[in-house]
Amino acid sequence: QxxxxxxxxxxxxxxxxxxxxxxLTSGHTGYAIAWHQQQPEKGPxxxxxxxxxxxxxxxxxxxxxxxxxxxGAERYLxxxxxxxxxxxxxxxxxxxxxxxxxxxxxxxxxx
Amino acid sequence: xxxxVESGGALxxxxxxxxxxxxxxxxxxxxxxxxWVRQAPGKGLESVSHxxxxxNTIYYADSVKGRFTVSRDIxxxxxxxxxxxxxxxxxxxxxxxxxxxRDYGLVSFDIWGQGTMVIVSS
Numbered sequence: 001q002x003x004x005x006x007x008x009x010x011x012x013x014x015x016x017x018x019x020x021x022x023x024l025t026s027g028h029t030g031y032a033i034a035w036h037q038q039q040p041e042k043g044p045x046x047x048x049x050x051x052x053x054x055x056x057x058x059x060x061x062x063x064x065x066x067x068x069x070x071x072g073a074e075r076y077l078x079x080x081x082x083x084x085x086x087x088x089x090x091x092x093x094x095x096x097x098x099x100x101x102x103x104x105x106x107x108x109x110x111x
Numbered sequence: 112x113x114x115x116v117e118s119g120g121a122l123x124x125x126x127x128x129x130x131x132x133x134x135x136x137x138x139x140x141x142x143x144x145x146x147w148v149r150q151a152p153g154k155g156l157e158s159v160s161h162x163x164x165x166x167n168t169i170y171y172a173d174s175v176k177g178r179f180t181v182s183r184d185i186x187x188x189x190x191x192x193x194x195x196x197x198x199x200x201x202x203x204x205x206x207x208x209x210x211x212x213r214d215y216g217l218v219s220f221d222i223w224g225q226g227t228m229v230i231v232s233s
Contacts, residue, residue: 031218032216032218033218034214034218034219034220034221036156036220036223042225043204043206043223043224043225043226044148044156044206044208044220044223045223046213046219046220046221046222046223049214049216049218049219049221051216057213057214057219059213059221060213089155091155091156093156093219093220094218095210095217095218098161098168098170099158099161099170099172100146100148100158100161100210100220101158102148102155102156102157102158103155104155105155105156
């Protein structure tokens with residue numbers, strides 16, 4: 001079964017950086033994934049797609065503070081120069097045999 | 112501006128029916144793969160249904176198969192989700208999302224609506 005695994009929570013200080021991880025199931029390590037941000041009480045927002053080779057495609061208006069990378073079965077989202085509005089839930093997502101697959105989400109807290 | 116706007120959410124009794132709508136503006140909805148995603152209170156995102164751009168491929172999550180039906184109205188540039196035999200566990204915010212508008216690799220859900228709330232009560 002295809003599963004995307006995310007840590008439940010992450011935190012960092014205002015102005016610092018945080019790196020979120022999305023781990024793909026063995027056998028699916030070549031898949032690209034998308035990262036989505038969900039601020040409190042809002043709908044999800046597409047941030048970027050991250051491919052297995054580390055290349056990424058950003059959504060409209062996504063600041064340069066957000067970047068993506070890859071290593072093996074892991075896809076990363078790094079948020080630099082953390083701001084208070086970066087607090088929220090971050091989901092990774094991919095597409096497999098006719099269905100969307102979501103990770104469980106990581107709650108980011110800005111200290 | 113490219114936008115998706117959902118409507119139709121309501122409080123409904125167990126066993127009841129509801130039809131959700133998703134109106135697209137700024138792009139032609141039928142040119143893209145479209146999806147319904149839901150989020151139960153305090154929970155993560157769950158893919159519910161998908162319809163391909165040509166309309167010949169439709170997917171439903173096991174949890175809604177046989178009860179929900181996805182459709183489109185090309186003239187109205189809108190997507191629909193007919194929900195029958197509703198259960199308490201269907202309580203969620205329902206989002207529509209496109210796939211492939213920005214991501215030509217057809218992986219990402221790349222345009223999202225703001226969501227509409229469905230509460231199923233006994």
